[in-house]
Amino acid sequence: MELSTGTAAKKVVVFDYGFGNVRSAERALAHVGADVEITRDFDEAMNADGLLVPGVGAFSACMQGLREARGDWIVGRRLSGGRPVMGICVGMQILFERGIEHGVETEGLDEWPGTVGPLKAPIVPHMGWNTVKAPEDSDLFAGLDADARFYFVHSYAVHDWSLEVTNPRIRAPRVTWATHGEPFVAAVENGALWATQFHPEKSGDAGAQLLTNWIGTL
Template sequence: MTKPSVVVLDYGSGNIRSAERALERAGAEVTVTADFDTALNADGLFVPGVGAYEACMTGLKAVRGDRIIGRRLAGGRPVLGVCVGMQILFDRGVEHGVVTEGCGEWPGTVERLDAPIIPHMGWNTLEVPEGTKLFAGLDAGTRFYFVHSYAVRKWELTDTGRMRAPLVTWATHGEPFVAAVENGPLSATQFHPEKSGDAGAHVLRNWLGQLR
């Protein structure tokens, strides 16, 4: 069977090599690139992200990553955002009083978590919705690895009844926050599947299975 092709979008935001290796182990043919056409035409696009929201958006726009994401989704082509690569899919991020416009694929604001210990660093369980594809086959209580200080604390997209509502997974660190979203071809995780051992590998295999 031919391996699905996945581009890890290289726009200057870290965890590129660990993502590449994890996707290869999960069964993908991986290319790390910022080339517009290659990223547009791959079976799947993996959008990483580490660091400040504003810096990630600046890097993303420099390689036209926002346009790549938008065009892929318009054509039903799968995209997976991870950590800040998830956060930039929302309307905006607020860090140290600076408001940065995101890709706007989902309404919502990325804000600093209200928690006694920041950053949130380590393993955490999830509250997974019924019907999930990303977490299918995993036991309740499975833990995933997080490293972040900011998150979406409120899900703002309401079900209009005219379309299937996104599946939202939650975690808690001081307060509940959005840990993953599944929305047709667009999926995202606040945790790092590439750093989450067997559980993360399982999630990546589930995602790759949707590319075929």
């Protein structure tokens, strides 16, 4: 699944703040035609067409690493200017208001209201392939069949979506759900900010199509 070679490749920075499968993300993005750089350089991250924020491990550790790399400031500044940002796995979770792990509450980036909490399921972590239920008007999942499967690895999730948009001129966020023991937020499309709980870079052709869709918006 590659983008047309007739157009200039979009520059995507995979933000390297010490938490995430940056090499896997780099390979997946390059495979679909992006010009990819792994860096934590402030100017490069600010000026790229798209910024991808990965995340693996504990919510609190990811937030600490992100703040130390000034990633919180970069994400906020990019979004205030309508510059695309995409979060993956814990890189999605930290976009919410807070995370609670082992009784410890950590402030997130608060781009969306909500709390990341333990996933209640017979088997945790949720590790493996699963389907999702995307809105019919989703741009992120455009061109994908309803039974497309994506690769998940997580023990925590967001279980409720409370952000409402009352201004008819503003497009409401599109929220995709999945179920493992209980429903949880699997992806969000909200203006310039998109995110997935699953790993598109590990999700084969379906993940490649999804990344292609994101790059197509840059």
